Amino acid sequence: DVKVTQSSRYLVKRTGEKVFLECVQDMDHENMFWYRQDPGLGLRLIYFSYDVKMKEKGDIPEGYSVSREKKERFSLILESASTNQTSMYLCASSFYDEQYFGPGTRLTVT
Protein backbone atom coordinates (compact mmCIF):
# COMPACT_ATOMS: atom_id res chain seq x y z
CA ASP A 1 0.00 0.00 0.00
CA VAL A 2 1.08 3.54 -0.73
CA LYS A 3 1.87 5.48 2.40
CA VAL A 4 1.91 9.25 2.60
CA THR A 5 2.77 10.63 6.01
CA GLN A 6 2.60 14.16 7.33
CA SER A 7 4.74 15.37 10.20
CA SER A 8 1.94 16.58 12.48
CA ARG A 9 -1.81 16.00 12.76
CA TYR A 10 -2.40 19.19 14.73
CA LEU A 11 -0.27 22.30 14.96
CA VAL A 12 -0.77 25.63 16.73
CA LYS A 13 1.45 28.56 15.78
CA ARG A 14 1.56 32.26 16.45
CA THR A 15 1.17 35.01 13.87
CA GLY A 16 4.49 35.82 12.24
CA GLU A 17 6.13 32.47 12.97
CA LYS A 18 7.81 30.47 10.20
CA VAL A 19 6.03 27.14 9.85
CA PHE A 20 7.26 23.94 8.21
CA LEU A 21 4.89 21.16 7.17
CA GLU A 22 6.60 17.96 6.08
CA CYS A 23 5.28 15.25 3.80
CA VAL A 24 6.93 11.92 2.99
CA GLN A 25 5.84 9.24 0.52
CA ASP A 26 7.26 5.75 0.22
CA MET A 27 6.34 4.82 -3.37
CA ASP A 28 8.92 6.67 -5.46
CA HIS A 29 6.24 8.87 -7.02
CA GLU A 30 7.38 11.68 -9.27
CA ASN A 31 4.57 14.11 -8.49
CA MET A 32 3.71 15.57 -5.11
CA PHE A 33 1.10 18.16 -4.17
CA TRP A 34 0.12 20.46 -1.33
CA TYR A 35 -3.51 21.49 -0.87
CA ARG A 36 -5.45 23.40 1.69
CA GLN A 37 -8.99 22.35 2.55
CA ASP A 38 -11.53 24.86 3.80
CA PRO A 39 -15.28 24.39 4.38
CA GLY A 40 -17.31 25.32 1.33
CA LEU A 41 -14.21 25.71 -0.84
CA GLY A 42 -13.11 22.11 -1.23
CA LEU A 43 -9.43 21.48 -1.89
CA ARG A 44 -7.30 24.16 -3.47
CA LEU A 45 -3.85 23.50 -4.88
CA ILE A 46 -1.05 25.53 -3.31
CA TYR A 47 2.04 24.08 -5.03
CA PHE A 48 3.06 20.93 -6.76
CA SER A 49 6.34 19.31 -7.69
CA TYR A 50 7.00 16.97 -10.61
CA ASP A 51 10.60 16.11 -9.76
CA VAL A 52 13.33 16.83 -7.25
CA LYS A 53 13.97 20.58 -7.04
CA MET A 54 11.18 21.22 -9.56
CA LYS A 55 8.04 23.03 -8.49
CA GLU A 56 5.12 24.94 -9.92
CA LYS A 57 2.64 27.30 -8.36
CA GLY A 58 -0.89 26.12 -7.94
CA ASP A 59 -3.99 28.25 -7.59
CA ILE A 60 -3.20 29.89 -4.23
CA PRO A 61 0.60 30.11 -3.74
CA GLU A 62 0.69 33.51 -2.03
CA GLY A 63 2.24 33.34 1.42
CA TYR A 64 3.66 29.85 0.85
CA SER A 65 6.84 28.32 -0.51
CA VAL A 66 7.95 24.71 -0.97
CA SER A 67 11.07 22.62 -0.98
CA ARG A 68 11.81 19.26 -2.57
CA GLU A 69 15.40 18.21 -2.01
CA LYS A 70 14.70 14.46 -2.08
CA LYS A 71 12.17 12.59 -4.16
CA GLU A 72 10.27 11.22 -1.18
CA ARG A 73 9.93 14.48 0.76
CA PHE A 74 7.97 17.63 -0.05
CA SER A 75 7.87 20.47 2.45
CA LEU A 76 5.44 23.37 2.66
CA ILE A 77 6.73 26.54 4.28
CA LEU A 78 4.69 29.42 5.63
CA GLU A 79 7.24 32.22 5.72
CA SER A 80 5.28 34.37 8.18
CA ALA A 81 2.12 32.68 9.38
CA SER A 82 -1.10 34.68 9.40
CA THR A 83 -4.52 33.92 10.84
CA ASN A 84 -6.01 33.49 7.35
CA GLN A 85 -3.71 30.50 6.90
CA THR A 86 -5.58 28.59 9.59
CA SER A 87 -6.74 25.54 7.66
CA MET A 88 -6.39 21.82 7.00
CA TYR A 89 -3.34 21.08 4.85
CA LEU A 90 -3.26 17.92 2.77
CA CYS A 91 -0.28 16.45 0.97
CA ALA A 92 -0.59 13.99 -1.90
CA SER A 93 1.64 12.04 -4.24
CA SER A 94 0.59 10.59 -7.54
CA PHE A 95 1.20 7.67 -9.82
CA TYR A 96 0.03 8.95 -13.22
CA ASP A 97 -3.51 10.24 -12.64
CA GLU A 98 -4.21 8.67 -9.21
CA GLN A 99 -3.40 10.77 -6.18
CA TYR A 100 -2.73 9.33 -2.72
CA PHE A 101 -3.28 11.54 0.27
CA GLY A 102 -1.77 11.87 3.71
CA PRO A 103 -3.97 12.25 6.81
CA GLY A 104 -3.69 16.04 6.86
CA THR A 105 -2.34 18.65 9.27
CA ARG A 106 -4.82 20.92 10.97
CA LEU A 107 -2.97 24.20 11.46
CA THR A 108 -4.26 26.93 13.73
CA VAL A 109 -2.57 30.33 13.66
CA THR A 110 -3.38 32.54 16.64
Next chain:
Amino acid sequence: GNSVTQMEGPVTLSEEAFLTINCTYTATGYPSLFWYVQYPGEGLQLLLKATKADDKGSNKGFEATYRKETTSFHLEKGSVQVSDSAVYFCALSDTTSGTYKYIFGTGTRLKVLA
Protein backbone atom coordinates in the same frame (compact mmCIF):
# COMPACT_ATOMS: atom_id res chain seq x y z
CA GLY B 1 -10.88 26.92 -17.52
CA ASN B 2 -11.69 23.54 -16.00
CA SER B 3 -14.21 23.34 -13.16
CA VAL B 4 -16.22 20.83 -11.14
CA THR B 5 -19.63 21.48 -9.60
CA GLN B 6 -21.08 19.21 -6.94
CA MET B 7 -24.44 19.26 -5.25
CA GLU B 8 -24.34 20.95 -1.91
CA GLY B 9 -24.85 18.97 1.23
CA PRO B 10 -25.36 17.81 3.74
CA VAL B 11 -27.25 14.81 2.44
CA THR B 12 -29.02 12.85 5.17
CA LEU B 13 -30.36 9.37 4.41
CA SER B 14 -31.66 6.40 6.31
CA GLU B 15 -29.73 3.15 6.15
CA GLU B 16 -30.48 1.12 2.98
CA ALA B 17 -31.67 4.20 1.07
CA PHE B 18 -30.55 4.95 -2.48
CA LEU B 19 -27.82 7.54 -2.85
CA THR B 20 -27.13 9.95 -5.69
CA ILE B 21 -24.58 12.75 -5.46
CA ASN B 22 -24.52 14.91 -8.57
CA CYS B 23 -21.32 16.09 -10.19
CA THR B 24 -20.93 18.04 -13.43
CA TYR B 25 -17.76 19.34 -14.99
CA THR B 26 -16.40 21.79 -17.52
CA ALA B 27 -13.18 20.84 -19.25
CA THR B 28 -11.24 21.20 -22.44
CA GLY B 29 -9.97 17.95 -23.84
CA TYR B 30 -10.68 14.58 -22.28
CA PRO B 31 -10.11 14.58 -18.54
CA SER B 32 -10.16 11.60 -16.23
CA LEU B 33 -12.87 11.79 -13.56
CA PHE B 34 -12.68 10.66 -9.95
CA TRP B 35 -14.63 10.29 -6.75
CA TYR B 36 -12.71 10.54 -3.50
CA VAL B 37 -14.05 9.90 0.01
CA GLN B 38 -12.89 11.50 3.25
CA TYR B 39 -13.86 9.80 6.49
CA PRO B 40 -13.79 11.88 9.69
CA GLY B 41 -10.27 12.80 10.75
CA GLU B 42 -8.63 11.25 7.70
CA GLY B 43 -7.20 12.24 4.35
CA LEU B 44 -8.89 11.52 1.02
CA GLN B 45 -9.08 8.03 -0.44
CA LEU B 46 -9.71 7.21 -4.06
CA LEU B 47 -13.16 5.62 -4.34
CA LEU B 48 -13.45 5.14 -8.09
CA LYS B 49 -12.43 6.63 -11.41
CA ALA B 50 -13.26 6.67 -15.11
CA THR B 51 -10.86 7.68 -17.84
CA LYS B 52 -13.03 7.99 -20.96
CA ALA B 53 -16.58 8.56 -22.08
CA ASP B 54 -19.10 5.83 -21.15
CA ASP B 55 -16.66 4.21 -18.72
CA LYS B 56 -18.23 3.11 -15.46
CA GLY B 57 -16.13 3.21 -12.32
CA SER B 58 -17.22 1.06 -9.38
CA ASN B 59 -15.99 0.16 -5.92
CA LYS B 60 -17.56 -0.93 -2.60
CA GLY B 61 -21.06 -0.78 -4.12
CA PHE B 62 -20.58 2.77 -5.44
CA GLU B 63 -20.82 3.48 -9.17
CA ALA B 64 -20.39 6.46 -11.48
CA THR B 65 -20.57 6.69 -15.28
CA TYR B 66 -18.57 9.17 -17.36
CA ARG B 67 -21.23 10.95 -19.47
CA LYS B 68 -19.60 13.21 -22.02
CA GLU B 69 -22.89 14.36 -23.56
CA THR B 70 -24.13 15.75 -20.23
CA THR B 71 -20.64 16.43 -18.79
CA SER B 72 -21.61 14.54 -15.65
CA PHE B 73 -20.18 11.91 -13.32
CA HIS B 74 -22.89 11.29 -10.71
CA LEU B 75 -22.10 8.99 -7.78
CA GLU B 76 -24.69 6.32 -6.91
CA LYS B 77 -25.11 3.53 -4.39
CA GLY B 78 -28.11 1.27 -4.14
CA SER B 79 -28.16 0.80 -0.37
CA VAL B 80 -26.14 3.02 1.94
CA GLN B 81 -24.80 2.01 5.33
CA VAL B 82 -23.98 4.05 8.42
CA SER B 83 -20.31 3.42 7.65
CA ASP B 84 -20.68 5.37 4.37
CA SER B 85 -21.06 8.60 6.35
CA ALA B 86 -18.24 10.80 5.02
CA VAL B 87 -17.48 13.69 2.71
CA TYR B 88 -17.38 12.85 -1.01
CA PHE B 89 -15.35 14.84 -3.52
CA CYS B 90 -15.68 14.79 -7.29
CA ALA B 91 -12.52 15.68 -9.21
CA LEU B 92 -11.12 15.85 -12.71
CA SER B 93 -7.57 15.45 -13.84
CA ASP B 94 -6.11 17.28 -16.77
CA THR B 95 -4.28 14.41 -18.43
CA THR B 96 -3.09 16.41 -21.43
CA SER B 97 -0.60 18.61 -19.59
CA GLY B 98 1.31 15.67 -18.13
CA THR B 99 1.18 17.09 -14.61
CA TYR B 100 -2.07 15.33 -13.62
CA LYS B 101 -3.25 18.29 -11.58
CA TYR B 102 -6.72 17.89 -10.14
CA ILE B 103 -9.66 20.25 -9.96
CA PHE B 104 -11.90 19.33 -7.01
CA GLY B 105 -15.52 20.04 -6.31
CA THR B 106 -16.42 21.56 -2.96
CA GLY B 107 -17.40 18.22 -1.43
CA THR B 108 -20.73 16.75 -0.31
CA ARG B 109 -21.21 15.57 3.25
CA LEU B 110 -23.27 12.39 3.58
CA LYS B 111 -24.82 11.37 6.89
CA VAL B 112 -26.49 7.97 7.10
CA LEU B 113 -28.82 7.32 10.03
CA ALA B 114 -29.42 3.86 11.49
